[in-house]
Amino acid sequence: MSDFIAAQDRALLERHGLTHFDALWALKLEAVDEPNTERGGWSSVYRLDLGETAFYLKRQSNHLTRSLLHPLGEPTFAREFRNIQRYAQLGIPALQAAFFAERRVPGERRAVLLTRALDGWQDLDAYLLGWATLDEARRTAILNACGELARRLHQAGQMHGCFYPKHIFLRERADGFDAQLIDLEKTRPLLFGVRDKVKDLEPLLRRASVWSEAQVRLLLVAYLAGDADLDSWNARLGARRLNKEARR
Structure with missing residues (x-):
């Protein structure tokens, strides 16, 4: 090269x-x-x-x-x-x-x-630390930005492999947030469809433990954009989380 x-x-x-x-x-x-x-x-x-x-x-x-x-x-x-x-x-x-x-x-x-350098951007981890102090509008905007970022990633046929809060960077604008990813070493193509998508999303939701069930649903609404059944995705993500916790 x-x-x-x-x-x-x-x-x-x-x-x-x-x-x-x-x-x-x-x-x-x-x-x-x-x-x-x-x-x-x-x-x-x-x-x-x-x-x-x-x-x-x-x-x-x-x-x-x-x-x-x-x-x-x-x-x-x-x-x-x-x-x-x-x-x-x-x-x-x-x-x-x-x-x-x-x-x-x-x-x-x-x-x-x-x-x-991503000067002017802040990782999602930092927002999660102060989640309780954010107003509802900013919380919703962050959830929308994260869901849309995941949708763009998966619609492009890619799996990040480390879709964690510390690897999602956000920048506030007047009408919401921009979002982007870092740490792309483990990225690979989506080989197993929904299974890989769930595998990518579940670690984010597990680490963002301050998010309520309603907030997770907001993120999934942005991610799915009306293209799939929300309850079935919640069930898949919940099953994977239980499986991961049972292995500890």
Whole structure:
């Protein structure tokens, strides 16, 4: 895979001398969290501010994922970058890639992924923490935004795989909320229809435990858009939740 530079970010990266893998790899930055050391390598995330535009720079070494197409493994960022591109092509709101490249050096497989920071957006987890303080209109708007995001995702034939509150980002506007997704590493096509859709939605509802039954129904109304029986979906989601809790 050749190096990728987003057209909208090329000029900015060029002004800062950051259009090459080595330049981004060598940047001295403070990680925003502890490195991920699973999979036999490491992976870290850093914030990069270039004037008024902010990015998150992700670097990894020997942090590989294996699949039928890549039995020997490939950098997890390579998979995430492909999914970011797929979401863009399918019109699914998600984070934007500014740069991606990978390199092989003796004993290492390195990868760099630069994405635009979601400044002005807030994850659903943050709204859930203050759910009791939100007025009814804002609650309904958030539920509608989450339901519509899930509908767009599944109508495009994709399953997120980690459809959790921390991966759903919201931005308030005058007449509601925009919503988009991050963390696309586990995305895959919907292979098993309703079963996969339920598998995607149930973890969100389980983690959003502050939502009442009526609020869950509002989200499902937005998700289904009148195309299916609400009670049957509630039953499927409830059965999966009981099954998951019984395994604990």
